[in-house]
Amino acid sequence: MERHCVLTGVAWEQISDLPPPHPARGGRWRDHRTVIEAVGWKYRTGAPWRDLPERFGPWQTVYNRFRRWARDATWKRLQAHADAAHDIGWLVSIDSTIVRAHQHASGATQPAAIFEEPSDHALGRSRGGLTTKLHLVADSRCRPLAFPLSAGHRHDSLFFEALMRRISVPRIGPGRARCRPDQVSADRAYSSRAICAYLRRRGIRTVIPEPSDQIANRKRRGARGGRPPLFDRVRYKIRNTVERCIARLKQWRGIAMRTDKLAIHYEAAAHVAAIAIWATP
Known part of the structure; x- marks a missing residue:
């Protein structure tokens, strides 16, 4: 097996029926697995599209297929199979991670209204330069369930x-x-009353520690400050699953540093990495 192979034979058997079928008319598409491996090679190594090895065929073919699948729900169908097998751990953890944006990620000229692209392309400027923030929710088995993007300073x-x-x-x-x-x-960044009330309304158990400034403010108000929220330290230990999931995603160099100009392309690359994670036993 090659060093940068994305899917093993067993993993490919699990998802081989998930990509869309080949068109009935016109020339036959390049094999789906070859395209997925090419996209995986590009983002595992962090190389430019034009540097794809010849064994994957023309880089334009791979790039165009990748763009076509950018908004596809392939990995959602993979989650459906896992849920049917009772393989999803529903004690989830939430966190975010900052991703440095390469200088090639700036300067997108495509109108933001096309393909639901955000107006700021999920790029923000801070002391570290251009950054994107990847918000992530992971199940209790360190696998991503969802990950919207935002500008890094939000x-x-x-x-x-x-x-x-x-x-x-x-x-x-x-x-x-x-x-x-x-x-x-979740950590203390998500400890606001609005978030706790939102989870309470939906009947979801909350395991979020109370920050020191909120504790001091509650004690200062006395009886009007209310009772401290319940917090289970033992259950809070499960939050390491989202940290481990972030570490698994950032093993892909193209995920650890963003080079895509469009946010939908970077998010699609994260979907490919998520497929590889979900398909790995």
Whole structure:
């Protein structure tokens, strides 16, 4: 097996029926597995599209197929198979990570209204330069369930509800997609009253520590400050799963540093990495 092979034979058998079928008319498409391996090679190594090895065929073919699949729900169908086998751990953890943006990621000229591209292309400037923030929710087996993007300087809590709305695991048979986990663990960045109230309304157990400034403010107000929120230190230990999931995603150099001009392309690359993670036993 090659060093940068994305999928093993066993993993490919699990997802071989997920990509869209070849067109009935016109020339035959290049093999789907070859294209996925080419995309995986590009983002595992962090190389430019034009540097794809000849064994993958013309780089334009791979790039155009990648763009076509950018908004595809392939990895969602893979999650559906895992849910049917009761293989998803619904004690989820939430966090975000900063991704440095290469200078090639700036200067996108494509209108933001096309393909649901955000107006700022999920790029923000801070002391570290151009950055993108990857918001992530992981199940208790260190696998990504959803990951919206934002500019790197935006606060984590602003995208909490958008992240929770992204959790949607479809069913294999009849029935609505599952959108509600059993428990959410997060750090102090998500400790606002609005977030806790949102989780309470949905009947989701909350495991979020209270920051020191909120503790001091509650004690200062006395009886009007209310009771301290319940916090289970043992259950909070499961939050390391999202950190480990981030580490697995950032093993791909093209994910650890963004070179894509469009946010939808970078997010699609994260989807390819997620497929590889979900397909790995």
